[in-house]
Amino acid sequence: MNEEKIMNADQGRASRPPQKQVGSWRTWRWTLGNYLFILPFMILFSIFVIGPILYAFYMSMHEWKVLARQHPFIGLENYRQLLKDDIWWIALRNSLYFAFLTAAINTVFALFVAIGVSRPIRGRDFYRFIFYAPVVLSVSAMGIIMSWMMNTQFGVINYFLIWFGLPPVKWLADVYLVIPSLSIATVWWGFGFPMLLYIAGLQGIPEHLYEAARIDGANSWRLTWHITLPLMRPTIFFVAITQLIAHFQVFGQPLIMTNGGPGRASFTTIMYLYQTAWRFFRMGYGTTIAVALAFVILFFTLLQFRLFGRQSVVEY
Amino acid sequence: MQGVNRNRLSTWSSRILLQIALITLAVIVGFPLYWMLAVSITPPAEVFSWPLHFWPPHPSLENYIEVFTRQDLQLPRWFLNSLIVSVGATAVTLFLTSLTAYGFARLEFPGRDTLFIILLFAIMVPGQVTLIPVFLLVRKLGWLDSYNALIWPVAANVFGVFLLRQFFMGVPKDLEEAAVIDGAGRFRIYWQIILPLSKAALIALGIFVFLATWNDLFWPLIVLNRLEMRTLTVGLTVLQGTYTQERGLVIAGAVVASAPVLLLYAIFQRRIVQGVMLTGMGGR
Numbered sequence: 001m002n003e004e005k006i007m008n009a010d011q012g013r014a015s016r017p018p019q020k021q022v023g024s025w026r027t028w029r030w031t032l033g034n035y036l037f038i039l040p041f042m043i044l045f046s047i048f049v050i051g052p053i054l055y056a057f058y059m060s061m062h063e064w065k066v067l068a069r070q071h072p073f074i075g076l077e078n079y080r081q082l083l084k085d086d087i088w089w090i091a092l093r094n095s096l097y098f099a100f101l102t103a104a105i106n107t108v109f110a111l112f113v114a115i116g117v118s119r120p121i122r123g124r125d126f127y128r129f130i131f132y133a134p135v136v137l138s139v140s141a142m143g144i145i146m147s148w149m150m151n152t153q154f155g156v157i158n159y160f161l162i163w164f165g166l167p168p169v170k171w172l173a174d175v176y177l178v179i180p181s182l183s184i185a186t187v188w189w190g191f192g193f194p195m196l197l198y199i200a201g202l203q204g205i206p207e208h209l210y211e212a213a214r215i216d217g218a219n220s221w222r223l224t225w226h227i228t229l230p231l232m233r234p235t236i237f238f239v240a241i242t243q244l245i246a247h248f249q250v251f252g253q254p255l256i257m258t259n260g261g262p263g264r265a266s267f268t269t270i271m272y273l274y275q276t277a278w279r280f281f282r283m284g285y286g287t288t289i290a291v292a293l294a295f296v297i298l299f300f301t302l303l304q305f306r307l308f309g310r311q312s313v314v315e316y
Numbered sequence: 317m318q319g320v321n322r323n324r325l326s327t328w329s330s331r332i333l334l335q336i337a338l339i340t341l342a343v344i345v346g347f348p349l350y351w352m353l354a355v356s357i358t359p360p361a362e363v364f365s366w367p368l369h370f371w372p373p374h375p376s377l378e379n380y381i382e383v384f385t386r387q388d389l390q391l392p393r394w395f396l397n398s399l400i401v402s403v404g405a406t407a408v409t410l411f412l413t414s415l416t417a418y419g420f421a422r423l424e425f426p427g428r429d430t431l432f433i434i435l436l437f438a439i440m441v442p443g444q445v446t447l448i449p450v451f452l453l454v455r456k457l458g459w460l461d462s463y464n465a466l467i468w469p470v471a472a473n474v475f476g477v478f479l480l481r482q483f484f485m486g487v488p489k490d491l492e493e494a495a496v497i498d499g500a501g502r503f504r505i506y507w508q509i510i511l512p513l514s515k516a517a518l519i520a521l522g523i524f525v526f527l528a529t530w531n532d533l534f535w536p537l538i539v540l541n542r543l544e545m546r547t548l549t550v551g552l553t554v555l556q557g558t559y560t561q562e563r564g565l566v567i568a569g570a571v572v573a574s575a576p577v578l579l580l581y582a583i584f585q586r587r588i589v590q591g592v593m594l595t596g597m598g599g600r
Contacts, residue, residue, distance in 0.1 A: 031426070033502065037419035041412045042431070044472040049438050052449035059449065066452075113341065116334055123338075129585055130342045133349070135598070136577045136588075138531035140552035141570040145352045147556075148563060156351055159368045188345065193598060200593035220330060249444070252533045256556050270534070273444060278538050283448050290444040297442045 056287050064284030071284065078288035088289065090264050091272040092296075094179060098250050098268065101183045103243035107236060110191045114198030115224060128199070132192030139189075143256030146185040147172060150257075172258050175265040182253050182266060194239045201235035202228070241304040245297055269293055349578075356380070356568040363564040379568035386565075391572060393544050394551040398573075401466040401536075401547060402529040408471040409525045410518060417480035418506045422492075439474045451538055465539040466547070470529055476521050479595055483517040484510055520591025523584060524598045530577060548573040 060078055062071045082088055113131060117124045134142065149156050150171035158168035171181040209227055218226070229236075251270035254260055260267035269289065277286030355363065356379055358372040383391050419425075420432055450469055459465040491513070492505050500508070511518065536550045546554070552573055555566050581588060592598040 031424075034419060034423040034425040037423060037502070037506075038416045038431070041416035041472070041477065044412065044468060045435070045438070045474065047453070048450055048469040048472040049446060049474065050434065052446035052453070053438065053441050055449040056445045116338055119331075119334060121331060121334060121338075123335075127338050127342055128589060130346055132589065132592075133578065133581060134345065136527055136531075136581045137574050138549045138552070138577070139533050140549045140556065141352075141574045144552060144556050144566055144570040145348050148355065148567065149348060149351060154364055154366065154368075154563075156368055159366075188348065193592065196589060196592040196598075197596065203593075220327070249442070252553075255533075256553055259557070270444065273447070274534070274538075277448050277451075283452065287445075287448045290447060294442045294445045298440065301440060 056291060059284050060288040060291050062284045064282070064287070066281040066283050074284075078285050079292075081285070082288055082292055087264070087267075087272060088269070088292075091267050091269045094264075094266060095248055095250060095268040095270070098179050098183060098186075098266075099244050099248035101180065102186050102247040102250075103240055105183065105187050106191050106194050106243050107240045109187065110194035110239070111198050111232070111236065113191070114195045114202060115228060117195070118199055118202045128196075131195055134189045135192045137189065139252030140256055142185070142189045143253055146188070147257040150181055150185070173262055175262055178258055178262065178266045182250075182257060185257065186247065186250075186253055194243060197239055198232070198235060201232055205231050237307050238304075241300060241307070245300050248297065248300070249293075352567055352571055352574070355564060356571045358564055360562065360564045379564040380572070382562075382565050383568045383572065388543075389551065389555065389569075390544050390546075391548075391551070391569060394546050394548045395572070397463075397545060398530055398547040398549070401463055402526050404463060404467045405470040405529045406522050406526045408467055409473050409476055410522050412471055413473055413476035413521070414480050414511060414514075414518065415506070417477050417484055418510055420477065421481045421484035422505075422510075423502065435474050435477060439478065447534070447538075454539055460539055461542045461545045466529070466536055469535070470525070473525065475597070476525070479521060479597070480514065480517060483514050487513050516587075516590070516594060519587055520595050520597065523580075523588055523591060524595070526580075527577060527598070 059071075061073060061075055063074050063077075064071045117127045117131070148154075152158060152168060152170045152173050155171070157171065161168055170177065172178055205228065209231075210223055213223055213227060249270055250268050251274070254266040254268055255271060255274075258266045260271055270293070273286055273289045273293070276282050276289060354370070354372060357375045357377065359374055359376045359378055360382075362372065362374065383389065420428065454460060454465045454469070457464075487510055491509055495505050495509055530547075531549055532547075533549050533553060536547045537553065540546050540550055552566070552569050555569055559566055588598065
């Protein structure tokens with residue numbers, strides 16, 4: 001009687017698992033309790049993540065029009081069609097161009113800014129505050145303001161150019177300039193994020209390395225070149241690849257600022273996915289585009305792992 | 317002696333150069349925010365005028381009054397929608413991911429490692445792959461044009477589980493063992509020991525989920541159709557495409573949508589900056 005009471009109390013409260021009694025009811029109940037912690041999330045995960053991933057592959061092999069009753073199996077036909085689809089290749093080229101340009105600028109520019117605001121100078125918290133501020137804006141707010149500033153006729157940027165005696169520029173209306181313009185707008189919007197990643201990396205460099213070099217008479221330029229940059233290499237690689245992946249998935253900026261134009265000059269892969277699935281209601285082909293995108297991104301991710309296989313361990 | 321002097325002089329001048337560069341950059345980065353405000357208080361008739369004025373000669377709130385009261389837009393309602401969805405998604409995500417992270421970090425059950433590997437696999441697959449299947453599912457559930465569609469799929473945030481698990485594994489076990497001796501159960505340990513000790517990570521994750529939901533465009537754009545169900549971000553995007561002749565109005569809308577997040581940022585600046593450095597989240 002007494003013993004049973006103690007056992008019950010123990011069962012209800014103690015967080016240590018009961019003594020090993022294989023197959024006993026108490027061990028089972030204990031384990032079931034553990035499952036309860038992960039159960040709600042795993043249900044959501046199955047419904048909204050893993051199930052849809054598998055279903056996407058299934059759908060991409062079917063002709064799947066949204067209102068049709070039947071979704072006939074067509075094997076790899078969607079993929080074959082994608083390879084011959086001119087719009088897909090244009091969109092892919094635009095997305096890659098935008099991604100490489102934006103990632104390159106952000107990776108280099110944010111590093112210099114981070115080194116600048118890591119120096120012990122007056123007002124550096126203020127600078128960090130200002131530089132990260134645009135990151136919190138939504139893409140729609142950012143797109144609205146930047147497209148107005150880049151307007152050919154009434155934009156304030158052209159106003160400045162004319163003020164300095166330069167000719168006005170068709171930022172968003174020129175086939176060759178539209179992607180660089182979107183890229184500049186995106187750098188304004190987002191460079192604060194890699195800047196903070198770099199600042200975190202810079203804080204990890206031990207001060208004594210700089211002191212030793214300073215005693216040897218190195219100036220601050222040489223400190224940056226010979227100590228900071230080599231030690232920051234893993235962070236730089238990380239920023240470059242994650243930026244590339246993030247900006248390859250560009251959607252909001254061209255949708256809001258140019259609607260893919262002029263012509264298809266800023267039409268991106270995600271816009272094509274959106275158009276195919278939610279304007280033309282071709283869900284099967286849309287999923288095929290999504291899967292193809294995933295493989296491009298997966299390629300970048302594997303590249304990242306390869307680079308990090310060598311770079312991830314840093315010894316100071 | 318001379319060497320030291322020269323060195324000091326060069327640091328002094330290089331500091332001034334650095335200050336000039338940073339001030340210039342701060343002005344450039346801050347200018348669009350200022351310009352957004354300036355255009356929004358320009359009377360509609362003067363928005364399309366040239367030459368530009370850096371401060372509107374006749375400032376007025378006309379655009380704001382328009383944007384709040386026009387019947388064909390429902391800005392106050394969109395604002396409310398964004399708030400409900402962002403707060404809801406943040407609360408659900410924090411609770412479920414932390415519970416799960418605790419399970420994976422501290423509890424033992426058969427299949428734990430396999431399940432974790434499945435999560436790992438899922439995080440490698442970019443989000444676009446699931447868009448269409450999840451959309452079809454949400455439609456089947458009758459969730460189009462509802463808050464459910466914007467909260468539950470967001471709460472399946474695998475990255476949050478990873479982040480918090482990593483963090484929880486760093487919490488020293490001695491504290492829990494003391495609590496076990498005091499008779500605390502699993503849930504109490506999670507709730508009263510692990511969560512309070514992980515405040516920094518939870519707040520960071522919470523802020524980023526909030527901002528991401530508030531600012532998300534693609535997903536709400538496809539699951540919301542009715543005018544009154546739109547979030548601010550979707551509403552603004554549609555405005556931008558439709559009201560091309562009413563720039564002042566659209567830009568005033570952008571100010572209204574940006575004010576809360578900028579305010580949130582100004583208040584939690586330190587936490588957000590630390591959060592980015594701690595988690596690597598919070599950007600693009």
